[in-house]
Amino acid sequence: MINPFEFYFDFGSPYSFLAHKEIIKIEKNYQVKISYKPILLGGLMKLAGNKANIDIPAKGKYMIRDCKLCAEKKDIEFHFNNFFPIKTLNLMRCALVAQEKDFFQVFINTIFDAMWKNGLNLNDISVLKKLIKKIYPDTDTFLLEAENPKIKNDLKKKTDEAYNKGIFGVPTFFINNKIFWGQDRLEFVLNEAQK
Numbered sequence: 001m002i003n004p005f006e007f008y009f010d011f012g013s014p015y016s017f018l019a020h021k022e023i024i025k026i027e028k029n030y031q032v033k034i035s036y037k038p039i040l041l042g043g044l045m046k047l048a049g050n051k052a053n054i055d056i057p058a059k060g061k062y063m064i065r066d067c068k069l070c071a072e073k074k075d076i077e078f079h080f081n082n083f084f085p086i087k088t089l090n091l092m093r094c095a096l097v098a099q100e101k102d103f104f105q106v107f108i109n110t111i112f113d114a115m116w117k118n119g120l121n122l123n124d125i126s127v128l129k130k131l132i133k134k135i136y137p138d139t140d141t142f143l144l145e146a147e148n149p150k151i152k153n154d155l156k157k158k159t160d161e162a163y164n165k166g167i168f169g170v171p172t173f174f175i176n177n178k179i180f181w182g183q184d185r186l187e188f189v190l191n192e193a194q195k
Contacts (some may be wrong), residue, residue: 037158041087
């Protein structure tokens with residue numbers, strides 16, 4: 001048995017996808033529910049003064065190879081998205097709407113797989129609508145709700161709160177007032193979760 005922990009993520013992060021796939025196994029193996037925390041990586045990086053890996057050519061090239069290596073080692077089906085970078089502002093807002101409507105986890109699984117397993121162009125609103133339609137029949141209303149000022153403010157607030165905790169990137173795990181950054185830190189997170 002382990003204590004639950006928080007998982008800060010953005011769909012645009014391939015490392016968040018890899019962490020998500022590992023968390024699914026952790027939840028099953030340990031009978032625990034992990035708290036998913038959607039934030040906007042672009043906003044967080046701006047607050048922290050960070051640059052995206054893809055904005056640094058050598059690092060971006062390495063990241064693609066590294067993600068494939070990590071996925072292979074963990075036996076996770078992964079395809080680096082040819083449309084990367086995907087603008088995730090709307091996707092992260094949609095996640096908050098899905099959370100309010102009680103299909104948060106289904107939405108997360110659907111979007112992560114669409115992005116990093118199926119390589120879909122989620123910059124294309126028609127592609128996003130087709131995905132949403134599979135899990136929520138009133139797609140137009142759902143997307144309108146993502147534009148609600150309450151949802152917009154909620155995402156900004158969650159991103160600010162993450163930054164104020166000391167979080168500067170994703171995926172990040174938070175437990176016992178400690179930050180663990182990177183999908184390769186899950187082993188340390190599990191050790192902490194058993195204390």
